Amino acid sequence: MLKLSRLLLHSSRDPLSRKSLFGEATGDFKLLRGITTQTVMSSAMQSSARDGNSAVKIFAPYSIYKGKAALSADPRLPTFSKLGSGDYRVERRGVIMLTFWPAIGERKYDWDKRQVFALSATEVGSLISLGSKDSCEFFHDPSMLSSNAGQVRKSLSIKAHVDGSGYFISLSVVNNILKTNDRFVVPVTTAEFAVMRTAFTFALPHIMGWDQFTNQLPHGANQSSPKAVHELQSSEWDR
Template structure:
């Protein structure tokens, strides 16, 4: 099986620049492995990457001190189903299954402003190995949050890999027709 099947790199984020920090959101699509049969299987899952940069002057942000958190598709589901009064908290341990488990702790928090005029998005990163604590806050307006929800809803099926499914057929008609794989459907009737 051919591993590591990827595409051209494209940089296109939705970014908001605020007084203390900037937040930039980008979808990262899944990668696929091609089986010997020619089928494609999701290899590494897609995520929605939230990147925070601290402000170091007027409209200047320090890319060296950035921190990132990669939301899974279900965590994106939390974000897009947030009602105007709802908040959500997401906790990650980047070294979860290694010997450093528990040493680094990231938490992303989304809380509505009391007056309903938007949300406060914040990321805290506590690193017990480096003895560092970092904390970023980015207030977002209702309009900015609406862009995030709309863009994340658009991206969600693509980070699941379903965009490949729905894009594939037209190519089928251009090239060589392959045999219908009826097994998948027949399975319901099998038992």
């Protein structure tokens, strides 16, 4: 079934690959939403829900308020699906969510007019490896696999200032259904971009689910007796 999923996953990528500069990566993210699994445990925004009944959300955005718009960033963790074996597989990859909302007067901002852009792991990789003179641009179609495909086009652009003193981060959202055309531009200083780079670098393994790979040794009195040998680690020598 695993193989089947992989084949399905890549049998209809055309809509994406024509639209996305980083089609491979964003495609993976988006298409994974189509996989049906029996059991899904979302840990996104949950903290320490070890007992399964306390799904506490944490709000800790990094926000930048500038003249014409505000920008905030916060990570969204992946979802995991429980396999028949009792193991877990990443179901939907995590993202770093960028939210833009416009200024509507002197230091007033309208949260209701916000637009979001979800950076995939590879898009985060692109952002954190930007040189001080570099630029990059990403394209998303949030309705990609629905009947509304192509009706909404989002593009995020990160352009270095000519003097290397920071970046312009801008989001454009063209919605042919609602007949709207939103554009936000937020100038970001080198210091603010350093915070984003550092925080995104920290968050990247978490949105990939790699923070699960942490050694856990048995502790306490119940470990005093010798344990049976477990050999879980598959290696390249096993094949």
